[in-house]
Amino acid sequence: MEHLSKKETIALRDKHIGKSCQLFFRQDPLKIVRAQAQYMFDEKGDQFLDCINNVAHVGHCHPAVVEAGCRQMSILNTNNRFLHDNIVLCARRIISTMPDKLSVCYFVNSGSEANDLALRLAQIHTGNTDVLTLEHAYHGHLTTLIDISHYKFSLPGGPPQKDHVHVASCPDTYRGKYRDSDHPKRDLSRLYSDEIREICDKVRQEKGQGVCAFIAESLLSCGGQVIPPENYLKEVYEHVRQSGGVCISDEVQVGFGRLGKQWWGFQLHDVVPDIVTMGKPMGNGHPIAAVVTTEAIAESFRATGVEYFNTYGGNPVSCAIANAVFDTIEKENLREHALVVGEYFFDSCQMLSKKHSCIGDVRGVGLFLGIELVKDREERTPDKETATYVVKRMKEEHILISADGPDCNVIKIKPPLVFTKENVDEVISALDRVLKELRDSGKGTVGVKGVETPSKEPRARKAIKEERIKSI
Ligand code: PMP
Numbered sequence: 001m002e003h004l005s006k007k008e009t010i011a012l013r014d015k016h017i018g019k020s021c022q023l024f025f026r027q028d029p030l031k032i033v034r035a036q037a038q039y040m041f042d043e044k045g046d047q048f049l050d051c052i053n054n055v056a057h058v059g060h061c062h063p064a065v066v067e068a069g070c071r072q073m074s075i076l077n078t079n080n081r082f083l084h085d086n087i088v089l090c091a092r093r094i095i096s097t098m099p100d101k102l103s104v105c106y107f108v109n110s111g112s113e114a115n116d117l118a119l120r121l122a123q124i125h126t127g128n129t130d131v132l133t134l135e136h137a138y139h140g141h142l143t144t145l146i147d148i149s150h151y152k153f154s155l156p157g158g159p160p161q162k163d164h165v166h167v168a169s170c171p172d173t174y175r176g177k178y179r180d181s182d183h184p185k186r187d188l189s190r191l192y193s194d195e196i197r198e199i200c201d202k203v204r205q206e207k208g209q210g211v212c213a214f215i216a217e218s219l220l221s222c223g224g225q226v227i228p229p230e231n232y233l234k235e236v237y238e239h240v241r242q243s244g245g246v247c248i249s250d251e252v253q254v255g256f257g258r259l260g261k262q263w264w265g266f267q268l269h270d271v272v273p274d275i276v277t278m279g280k281p282m283g284n285g286h287p288i289a290a291v292v293t294t295e296a297i298a299e300s301f302r303a304t305g306v307e308y309f310n311t312y313g314g315n316p317v318s319c320a321i322a323n324a325v326f327d328t329i330e331k332e333n334l335r336e337h338a339l340v341v342g343e344y345f346f347d348s349c350q351m352l353s354k355k356h357s358c359i360g361d362v363r364g365v366g367l368f369l370g371i372e373l374v375k376d377r378e379e380r381t382p383d384k385e386t387a388t389y390v391v392k393r394m395k396e397e398h399i400l401i402s403a404d405g406p407d408c409n410v411i412k413i414k415p416p417l418v419f420t421k422e423n424v425d426e427v428i429s430a431l432d433r434v435l436k437e438l439r440d441s442g443k444g445t446v447g448v449k450g451v452e453t454p455s456k457e458p459r460a461r462k463a464i465k466e467e468r469i470k471s472i
Pocket of ligand 1: 140253
Protein backbone atom coordinates (compact mmCIF):
# COMPACT_ATOMS: atom_id res chain seq x y z
CA MET A 1 0.00 0.00 0.00
CA GLU A 2 1.11 3.53 -0.79
CA HIS A 3 2.57 5.42 2.18
CA LEU A 4 1.81 9.09 2.59
CA SER A 5 3.66 11.74 4.55
CA LYS A 6 1.62 13.34 7.33
CA LYS A 7 1.31 16.47 5.19
CA GLU A 8 -0.03 14.44 2.27
CA THR A 9 -2.51 12.65 4.53
CA ILE A 10 -3.83 16.00 5.78
CA ALA A 11 -4.09 17.37 2.24
CA LEU A 12 -5.97 14.32 0.97
CA ARG A 13 -8.24 14.32 3.99
CA ASP A 14 -9.00 18.02 3.47
CA LYS A 15 -9.87 17.30 -0.13
CA HIS A 16 -11.95 14.14 0.12
CA ILE A 17 -13.24 13.61 3.65
CA GLY A 18 -16.34 15.53 4.65
CA LYS A 19 -15.45 18.54 6.77
CA SER A 20 -17.97 17.57 9.43
CA CYS A 21 -15.74 14.63 10.32
CA GLN A 22 -13.50 16.36 12.80
CA LEU A 23 -10.14 15.34 14.15
CA PHE A 24 -8.87 15.21 17.69
CA PHE A 25 -6.31 18.00 18.27
CA ARG A 26 -7.28 19.98 15.22
CA GLN A 27 -4.35 22.41 15.42
CA ASP A 28 -1.85 19.58 15.25
CA PRO A 29 -3.65 16.31 14.56
CA LEU A 30 -2.05 13.02 15.39
CA LYS A 31 -1.33 10.46 12.72
CA ILE A 32 -1.56 7.17 14.58
CA VAL A 33 -0.17 4.23 12.66
CA ARG A 34 -0.31 1.44 15.21
CA ALA A 35 -1.39 0.67 18.74
CA GLN A 36 -0.89 -1.97 21.36
CA ALA A 37 -2.56 -2.46 24.74
CA GLN A 38 -2.90 1.03 26.27
CA TYR A 39 -0.42 2.72 23.92
CA MET A 40 -0.73 4.36 20.51
CA PHE A 41 2.17 5.20 18.19
CA ASP A 42 2.44 7.96 15.62
CA GLU A 43 4.21 7.86 12.26
CA LYS A 44 7.51 8.79 13.92
CA GLY A 45 7.22 5.91 16.36
CA ASP A 46 6.42 8.22 19.31
CA GLN A 47 4.37 6.51 22.01
CA PHE A 48 1.21 8.00 23.55
CA LEU A 49 -0.59 6.74 26.64
CA ASP A 50 -4.24 6.28 25.71
CA CYS A 51 -6.84 7.50 28.22
CA ILE A 52 -9.45 8.13 25.51
CA ASN A 53 -10.17 4.84 23.80
CA ASN A 54 -12.86 3.00 25.70
CA VAL A 55 -13.44 1.08 22.47
CA ALA A 56 -10.10 -0.74 22.70
CA HIS A 57 -11.55 -2.28 25.84
CA VAL A 58 -9.19 -5.21 26.45
CA GLY A 59 -6.26 -3.30 24.94
CA HIS A 60 -5.51 -2.25 21.38
CA CYS A 61 -4.90 -5.17 19.02
CA HIS A 62 -5.22 -7.78 21.75
CA PRO A 63 -3.65 -10.94 20.24
CA ALA A 64 -6.55 -13.22 21.27
CA VAL A 65 -9.10 -10.90 19.65
CA VAL A 66 -7.02 -10.42 16.50
CA GLU A 67 -6.49 -14.16 16.24
CA ALA A 68 -10.19 -14.95 16.66
CA GLY A 69 -11.12 -12.46 13.93
CA CYS A 70 -8.42 -13.61 11.49
CA ARG A 71 -9.22 -17.29 12.00
CA GLN A 72 -12.96 -16.84 11.43
CA MET A 73 -12.32 -14.53 8.48
CA SER A 74 -10.34 -17.30 6.79
CA ILE A 75 -13.13 -19.85 7.32
CA LEU A 76 -16.46 -18.10 6.75
CA ASN A 77 -18.19 -14.77 6.93
CA THR A 78 -21.81 -14.48 5.94
CA ASN A 79 -25.13 -13.16 7.20
CA ASN A 80 -27.07 -14.56 10.12
CA ARG A 81 -29.80 -16.21 8.04
CA PHE A 82 -27.63 -19.32 8.13
CA LEU A 83 -27.29 -21.23 11.35
CA HIS A 84 -23.96 -20.56 13.03
CA ASP A 85 -22.59 -21.26 16.49
CA ASN A 86 -20.82 -17.94 17.00
CA ILE A 87 -23.98 -15.84 17.11
CA VAL A 88 -25.88 -18.11 19.50
CA LEU A 89 -22.87 -18.54 21.78
CA CYS A 90 -22.39 -14.77 21.83
CA ALA A 91 -26.07 -14.26 22.67
CA ARG A 92 -25.87 -16.83 25.48
CA ARG A 93 -22.78 -15.07 26.79
CA ILE A 94 -24.45 -11.67 26.87
CA ILE A 95 -27.63 -13.04 28.44
CA SER A 96 -25.60 -14.77 31.17
CA THR A 97 -24.56 -11.31 32.42
CA MET A 98 -28.12 -9.93 32.43
CA PRO A 99 -31.06 -10.11 34.83
CA ASP A 100 -33.40 -13.04 34.01
CA LYS A 101 -36.08 -11.13 32.17
CA LEU A 102 -33.64 -9.80 29.56
CA SER A 103 -33.25 -12.85 27.38
CA VAL A 104 -33.51 -11.90 23.68
CA CYS A 105 -30.72 -10.39 21.54
CA TYR A 106 -30.57 -8.59 18.22
CA PHE A 107 -27.15 -8.02 16.68
CA VAL A 108 -26.28 -4.81 14.86
CA ASN A 109 -23.15 -2.94 13.76
CA SER A 110 -22.90 0.16 15.92
CA GLY A 111 -24.21 1.84 19.04
CA SER A 112 -26.34 4.09 16.84
CA GLU A 113 -27.99 1.13 15.13
CA ALA A 114 -28.61 -0.45 18.52
CA ASN A 115 -30.36 2.66 19.87
CA ASP A 116 -32.36 3.11 16.67
CA LEU A 117 -33.62 -0.46 16.94
CA ALA A 118 -34.34 0.06 20.65
CA LEU A 119 -36.58 3.03 19.80
CA ARG A 120 -38.33 1.01 17.13
CA LEU A 121 -38.98 -1.84 19.58
CA ALA A 122 -40.27 0.63 22.15
CA GLN A 123 -42.66 2.27 19.68
CA ILE A 124 -44.02 -1.04 18.47
CA HIS A 125 -44.43 -2.47 21.96
CA THR A 126 -46.06 0.57 23.60
CA GLY A 127 -47.90 2.06 20.64
CA ASN A 128 -46.73 5.45 21.91
CA THR A 129 -44.34 7.94 20.38
CA ASP A 130 -43.10 10.36 23.04
CA VAL A 131 -39.50 9.85 24.12
CA LEU A 132 -37.91 11.21 27.29
CA THR A 133 -34.22 11.94 27.11
CA LEU A 134 -31.72 13.82 29.28
CA GLU A 135 -30.02 17.15 28.82
CA HIS A 136 -26.57 16.73 27.19
CA ALA A 137 -27.22 13.10 26.31
CA TYR A 138 -25.74 11.57 23.17
CA HIS A 139 -27.21 8.36 21.74
CA GLY A 140 -25.89 8.19 18.19
CA HIS A 141 -25.62 9.76 14.77
CA LEU A 142 -28.70 8.39 12.97
CA THR A 143 -31.49 10.88 12.31
CA THR A 144 -33.75 9.28 14.93
CA LEU A 145 -30.96 9.61 17.47
CA ILE A 146 -29.84 13.14 16.69
CA ASP A 147 -33.48 13.96 17.43
CA ILE A 148 -33.14 12.58 20.97
CA SER A 149 -29.52 13.65 21.55
CA HIS A 150 -29.67 17.02 23.26
CA TYR A 151 -25.85 17.07 23.05
CA LYS A 152 -26.26 17.48 19.27
CA PHE A 153 -29.61 19.03 18.47
CA SER A 154 -29.14 21.85 20.97
CA LEU A 155 -25.98 23.10 19.28
CA PRO A 156 -26.18 26.12 17.02
CA GLY A 157 -26.99 24.65 13.61
CA GLY A 158 -28.62 21.56 15.10
CA PRO A 159 -32.14 20.54 14.01
CA PRO A 160 -35.08 21.98 16.00
CA GLN A 161 -36.36 19.91 18.90
CA LYS A 162 -39.05 17.52 17.68
CA ASP A 163 -42.54 17.41 19.10
CA HIS A 164 -42.22 13.89 20.44
CA VAL A 165 -38.95 14.59 22.28
CA HIS A 166 -38.88 15.75 25.90
CA VAL A 167 -35.67 16.74 27.64
CA ALA A 168 -35.28 16.39 31.42
CA SER A 169 -32.44 17.90 33.44
CA CYS A 170 -29.20 15.98 33.64
CA PRO A 171 -29.09 14.50 37.17
CA ASP A 172 -25.75 16.18 37.89
CA THR A 173 -25.61 16.79 41.62
CA TYR A 174 -22.39 18.77 41.42
CA ARG A 175 -23.23 21.49 38.90
CA GLY A 176 -26.73 20.64 37.65
CA LYS A 177 -30.09 22.21 38.41
CA TYR A 178 -30.24 20.62 41.90
CA ARG A 179 -26.91 20.51 43.67
CA ASP A 180 -25.60 18.68 46.71
CA SER A 181 -24.52 22.09 48.03
CA ASP A 182 -28.13 23.36 48.05
CA HIS A 183 -30.18 20.27 48.87
CA PRO A 184 -29.94 17.37 51.29
CA LYS A 185 -28.56 14.28 49.56
CA ARG A 186 -31.75 12.31 50.23
CA ASP A 187 -33.86 14.80 48.18
CA LEU A 188 -31.73 14.91 45.05
CA SER A 189 -33.09 11.85 43.28
CA ARG A 190 -36.68 12.94 43.90
CA LEU A 191 -36.06 16.48 42.68
CA TYR A 192 -34.63 15.19 39.43
CA SER A 193 -37.05 12.28 38.96
CA ASP A 194 -40.06 14.55 39.60
CA GLU A 195 -39.26 16.21 36.28
CA ILE A 196 -39.78 12.88 34.55
CA ARG A 197 -43.12 12.39 36.29
CA GLU A 198 -44.17 15.90 35.26
CA ILE A 199 -43.28 15.24 31.62
CA CYS A 200 -45.24 11.97 31.66
CA ASP A 201 -48.26 13.81 33.13
CA LYS A 202 -47.97 16.56 30.54
CA VAL A 203 -47.89 14.07 27.65
CA ARG A 204 -50.97 12.36 29.07
CA GLN A 205 -52.83 15.68 29.40
CA GLU A 206 -51.84 17.13 26.05
CA LYS A 207 -51.85 14.05 23.84
CA GLY A 208 -54.18 11.76 25.73
CA GLN A 209 -51.67 8.90 25.69
CA GLY A 210 -48.75 7.47 27.59
CA VAL A 211 -45.07 7.79 26.73
CA CYS A 212 -43.02 5.50 24.52
CA ALA A 213 -39.65 5.36 26.25
CA PHE A 214 -37.13 6.86 28.59
CA ILE A 215 -33.57 6.48 27.32
CA ALA A 216 -30.43 7.27 29.29
CA GLU A 217 -26.92 6.10 29.94
CA SER A 218 -26.70 4.64 33.43
CA LEU A 219 -23.71 6.92 33.99
CA LEU A 220 -23.70 9.92 31.69
CA SER A 221 -20.54 10.21 29.64
CA CYS A 222 -21.13 13.14 27.29
CA GLY A 223 -22.96 14.93 30.10
CA GLY A 224 -19.56 15.08 31.84
CA GLN A 225 -19.01 11.70 33.51
CA VAL A 226 -22.06 12.23 35.69
CA ILE A 227 -23.17 9.64 38.22
CA PRO A 228 -26.92 10.02 38.90
CA PRO A 229 -27.92 10.17 42.57
CA GLU A 230 -28.93 7.00 44.37
CA ASN A 231 -32.51 5.92 43.57
CA TYR A 232 -32.84 8.31 40.63
CA LEU A 233 -33.19 5.59 37.99
CA LYS A 234 -35.45 3.53 40.26
CA GLU A 235 -37.87 6.43 40.62
CA VAL A 236 -37.65 7.38 36.95
CA TYR A 237 -38.32 3.82 35.78
CA GLU A 238 -41.40 3.73 38.00
CA HIS A 239 -42.83 6.96 36.56
CA VAL A 240 -42.13 5.91 32.98
CA ARG A 241 -43.67 2.48 33.41
CA GLN A 242 -46.72 3.94 35.11
CA SER A 243 -47.14 6.06 32.04
CA GLY A 244 -47.02 3.07 29.70
CA GLY A 245 -43.42 3.56 28.56
CA VAL A 246 -40.38 1.29 28.51
CA CYS A 247 -36.93 2.05 29.93
CA ILE A 248 -33.86 1.85 27.71
CA SER A 249 -30.39 1.71 29.22
CA ASP A 250 -27.69 2.86 26.81
CA GLU A 251 -24.59 0.92 27.89
CA VAL A 252 -22.58 1.76 24.78
CA GLN A 253 -19.89 3.58 26.75
CA VAL A 254 -20.06 2.19 30.24
CA GLY A 255 -20.89 -1.48 29.67
CA PHE A 256 -18.74 -4.62 29.49
CA GLY A 257 -17.20 -4.37 32.93
CA ARG A 258 -15.61 -0.93 32.74
CA LEU A 259 -17.19 -0.11 36.10
CA GLY A 260 -15.49 -3.02 37.82
CA LYS A 261 -17.93 -5.06 39.88
CA GLN A 262 -20.87 -4.89 37.51
CA TRP A 263 -20.96 -5.87 33.87
CA TRP A 264 -23.48 -3.10 33.16
CA GLY A 265 -24.07 0.37 34.55
CA PHE A 266 -27.76 -0.17 35.29
CA GLN A 267 -26.74 -2.84 37.83
CA LEU A 268 -25.10 -0.09 39.85
CA HIS A 269 -28.54 1.48 40.27
CA ASP A 270 -30.33 -1.75 41.08
CA VAL A 271 -32.82 -1.40 38.22
CA VAL A 272 -33.78 -3.73 35.40
CA PRO A 273 -34.33 -1.97 32.07
CA ASP A 274 -36.72 -3.25 29.40
CA ILE A 275 -34.15 -2.74 26.67
CA VAL A 276 -30.35 -2.56 26.92
CA THR A 277 -28.10 -1.35 24.12
CA MET A 278 -24.38 -2.01 23.87
CA GLY A 279 -21.60 -1.44 21.36
CA LYS A 280 -18.15 0.15 21.33
CA PRO A 281 -16.12 -2.18 23.62
CA MET A 282 -18.02 -5.21 22.40
CA GLY A 283 -15.73 -5.72 19.40
CA ASN A 284 -12.61 -4.04 20.80
CA GLY A 285 -12.54 -1.85 17.69
CA HIS A 286 -14.48 -4.12 15.33
CA PRO A 287 -18.03 -2.90 14.53
CA ILE A 288 -20.44 -5.05 16.47
CA ALA A 289 -23.24 -3.97 18.79
CA ALA A 290 -26.40 -5.45 20.24
CA VAL A 291 -29.84 -4.85 21.68
CA VAL A 292 -31.09 -7.03 24.51
CA THR A 293 -34.72 -7.09 25.53
CA THR A 294 -37.55 -9.10 27.08
CA GLU A 295 -39.51 -11.87 25.42
CA ALA A 296 -42.65 -9.73 25.56
CA ILE A 297 -41.07 -6.85 23.63
CA ALA A 298 -39.49 -9.23 21.12
CA GLU A 299 -42.88 -10.86 20.65
CA SER A 300 -44.54 -7.50 19.89
CA PHE A 301 -41.87 -6.95 17.23
CA ARG A 302 -42.39 -10.42 15.74
CA ALA A 303 -46.15 -9.98 15.74
CA THR A 304 -45.85 -7.09 13.26
CA GLY A 305 -44.90 -9.72 10.70
CA VAL A 306 -42.10 -7.51 9.39
CA GLU A 307 -38.84 -9.43 9.15
CA TYR A 308 -35.79 -7.89 10.80
CA PHE A 309 -32.74 -8.40 8.65
CA ASN A 310 -29.33 -6.82 9.11
CA THR A 311 -26.72 -7.87 6.55
CA TYR A 312 -23.70 -7.65 8.83
CA GLY A 313 -25.26 -7.75 12.29
CA GLY A 314 -24.13 -10.86 14.14
CA ASN A 315 -21.99 -12.27 11.35
CA PRO A 316 -19.59 -15.09 12.29
CA VAL A 317 -16.49 -12.87 12.28
CA SER A 318 -18.03 -10.14 14.45
CA CYS A 319 -19.36 -12.70 16.91
CA ALA A 320 -16.02 -14.56 17.04
CA ILE A 321 -14.45 -11.24 17.98
CA ALA A 322 -17.09 -10.40 20.62
CA ASN A 323 -16.71 -13.88 22.12
CA ALA A 324 -12.94 -13.36 22.29
CA VAL A 325 -13.51 -10.01 24.05
CA PHE A 326 -15.68 -11.75 26.66
CA ASP A 327 -13.07 -14.53 27.08
CA THR A 328 -10.31 -11.99 27.53
CA ILE A 329 -12.22 -9.97 30.12
CA GLU A 330 -12.69 -13.15 32.11
CA LYS A 331 -9.27 -14.77 31.56
CA GLU A 332 -7.41 -11.59 32.44
CA ASN A 333 -9.74 -10.69 35.28
CA LEU A 334 -10.21 -7.25 33.76
CA ARG A 335 -13.28 -6.28 35.76
CA GLU A 336 -11.42 -6.79 39.01
CA HIS A 337 -8.47 -4.94 37.48
CA ALA A 338 -10.71 -2.02 36.44
CA LEU A 339 -12.01 -1.82 39.98
CA VAL A 340 -8.58 -1.84 41.64
CA VAL A 341 -6.87 0.51 39.18
CA GLY A 342 -9.99 2.71 39.03
CA GLU A 343 -10.01 3.13 42.80
CA TYR A 344 -6.32 3.97 42.75
CA PHE A 345 -6.96 6.51 39.98
CA PHE A 346 -9.85 8.04 41.90
CA ASP A 347 -7.81 8.32 45.13
CA SER A 348 -4.87 9.82 43.24
CA CYS A 349 -7.14 12.44 41.65
CA GLN A 350 -8.57 13.25 45.08
CA MET A 351 -5.04 13.81 46.39
CA LEU A 352 -4.29 16.03 43.43
CA SER A 353 -7.40 18.07 44.15
CA LYS A 354 -5.89 18.96 47.54
CA LYS A 355 -3.02 20.66 45.70
CA HIS A 356 -4.96 22.34 42.92
CA SER A 357 -8.03 24.38 43.71
CA CYS A 358 -9.13 24.29 40.06
CA ILE A 359 -10.18 20.67 40.62
CA GLY A 360 -13.73 21.12 41.83
CA ASP A 361 -14.93 17.55 41.75
CA VAL A 362 -13.60 14.08 41.14
CA ARG A 363 -16.05 11.30 40.41
CA GLY A 364 -16.04 7.89 38.89
CA VAL A 365 -16.61 4.19 39.12
CA GLY A 366 -13.99 1.71 37.93
CA LEU A 367 -12.16 3.05 34.90
CA PHE A 368 -14.82 5.64 34.12
CA LEU A 369 -13.69 8.87 35.79
CA GLY A 370 -14.22 12.59 35.51
CA ILE A 371 -12.23 15.50 36.87
CA GLU A 372 -14.30 18.67 36.85
CA LEU A 373 -12.28 21.88 36.55
CA VAL A 374 -13.68 25.08 38.03
CA LYS A 375 -12.62 28.69 38.37
CA ASP A 376 -13.94 28.88 41.89
CA ARG A 377 -14.89 26.05 44.18
CA GLU A 378 -17.66 27.93 45.96
CA GLU A 379 -19.50 28.99 42.82
CA ARG A 380 -18.43 25.89 40.85
CA THR A 381 -17.90 28.08 37.78
CA PRO A 382 -16.79 25.85 34.88
CA ASP A 383 -13.23 26.35 33.71
CA LYS A 384 -13.19 25.40 30.07
CA GLU A 385 -9.97 27.31 29.38
CA THR A 386 -7.98 25.28 31.86
CA ALA A 387 -9.53 22.03 30.57
CA THR A 388 -8.64 22.96 26.98
CA TYR A 389 -5.11 23.88 28.03
CA VAL A 390 -4.70 20.66 30.02
CA VAL A 391 -5.81 18.46 27.12
CA LYS A 392 -3.36 20.21 24.78
CA ARG A 393 -0.43 20.11 27.23
CA MET A 394 -1.06 16.48 28.19
CA LYS A 395 -0.76 15.60 24.53
CA GLU A 396 2.66 17.26 24.53
CA GLU A 397 3.43 15.00 27.51
CA HIS A 398 2.33 12.09 25.28
CA ILE A 399 -0.83 11.41 27.24
CA LEU A 400 -4.14 11.44 25.37
CA ILE A 401 -7.12 12.70 27.33
CA SER A 402 -10.24 14.64 26.40
CA ALA A 403 -12.67 17.14 27.91
CA ASP A 404 -16.44 17.01 27.73
CA GLY A 405 -19.63 17.99 29.52
CA PRO A 406 -21.95 20.90 28.70
CA ASP A 407 -19.17 23.39 29.38
CA CYS A 408 -16.25 21.24 28.20
CA ASN A 409 -14.62 21.50 31.59
CA VAL A 410 -14.66 17.86 32.64
CA ILE A 411 -11.54 15.84 31.96
CA LYS A 412 -12.78 12.43 30.86
CA ILE A 413 -10.86 9.30 31.68
CA LYS A 414 -11.92 6.03 30.05
CA PRO A 415 -8.83 4.09 29.02
CA PRO A 416 -8.51 0.49 27.85
CA LEU A 417 -9.04 -1.76 30.89
CA VAL A 418 -5.43 -2.96 30.80
CA PHE A 419 -4.37 0.43 32.16
CA THR A 420 -1.99 -0.02 35.13
CA LYS A 421 -1.28 1.79 38.41
CA GLU A 422 2.02 2.93 36.87
CA ASN A 423 0.02 4.51 34.05
CA VAL A 424 -2.10 6.27 36.67
CA ASP A 425 1.07 7.63 38.28
CA GLU A 426 2.23 8.93 34.89
CA VAL A 427 -1.07 10.70 34.30
CA ILE A 428 -1.22 12.19 37.78
CA SER A 429 2.35 13.49 37.76
CA ALA A 430 1.90 15.03 34.30
CA LEU A 431 -1.39 16.59 35.35
CA ASP A 432 0.25 17.93 38.50
CA ARG A 433 3.07 19.45 36.42
CA VAL A 434 0.68 21.03 33.93
CA LEU A 435 -1.62 22.51 36.57
CA LYS A 436 1.36 23.79 38.54
CA GLU A 437 2.91 25.46 35.51
CA LEU A 438 -0.43 27.08 34.77
CA ARG A 439 -0.69 28.39 38.31
CA ASP A 440 2.96 29.56 38.41
CA SER A 441 2.60 31.32 35.08
CA GLY A 442 0.04 33.56 36.78
CA LYS A 443 -2.43 32.83 34.02
CA GLY A 444 -4.35 30.60 36.39
CA THR A 445 -7.88 30.27 35.29
CA VAL A 446 -8.31 33.72 33.81
CA GLY A 447 -7.63 33.80 30.12
CA VAL A 448 -5.16 31.12 29.23
CA LYS A 449 -3.33 32.34 26.15
CA GLY A 450 -5.02 31.49 22.91
CA VAL A 451 -8.25 30.36 24.52
CA GLU A 452 -11.32 32.51 24.50
CA THR A 453 -13.28 33.37 27.64
CA PRO A 454 -16.69 31.67 27.76
CA SER A 455 -19.64 33.71 26.67
CA LYS A 456 -22.63 34.48 28.86
CA GLU A 457 -25.03 32.69 26.51
CA PRO A 458 -27.34 30.14 28.11
CA ARG A 459 -25.50 26.91 28.73
CA ALA A 460 -27.42 24.71 26.31
CA ARG A 461 -27.00 26.88 23.21
CA LYS A 462 -23.46 27.97 23.82
CA ALA A 463 -21.19 27.82 20.81
CA ILE A 464 -19.06 25.11 22.31
CA LYS A 465 -18.62 23.25 19.05
CA GLU A 466 -15.18 24.62 18.30
CA GLU A 467 -13.39 23.80 21.52
CA ARG A 468 -15.12 20.60 22.45
CA ILE A 469 -12.49 17.94 22.14
CA LYS A 470 -14.93 15.21 21.36
CA SER A 471 -14.32 11.75 22.61
CA ILE A 472 -17.70 10.12 22.15
N1 PMP B 1 -24.56 5.86 22.76
C1 PMP B 1 -23.55 6.42 23.44
C2 PMP B 1 -23.68 6.66 24.90
C3 PMP B 1 -22.38 6.77 22.77
O1 PMP B 1 -21.39 7.32 23.43
C4 PMP B 1 -22.29 6.52 21.38
C5 PMP B 1 -21.05 6.87 20.59
N2 PMP B 1 -20.06 7.43 21.22
C6 PMP B 1 -23.37 5.94 20.72
C7 PMP B 1 -24.48 5.62 21.45
C8 PMP B 1 -23.32 5.68 19.25
O2 PMP B 1 -22.43 4.68 18.96
P1 PMP B 1 -21.75 4.54 17.50
O3 PMP B 1 -20.82 5.69 17.35
O4 PMP B 1 -21.07 3.20 17.59
O5 PMP B 1 -22.84 4.54 16.50
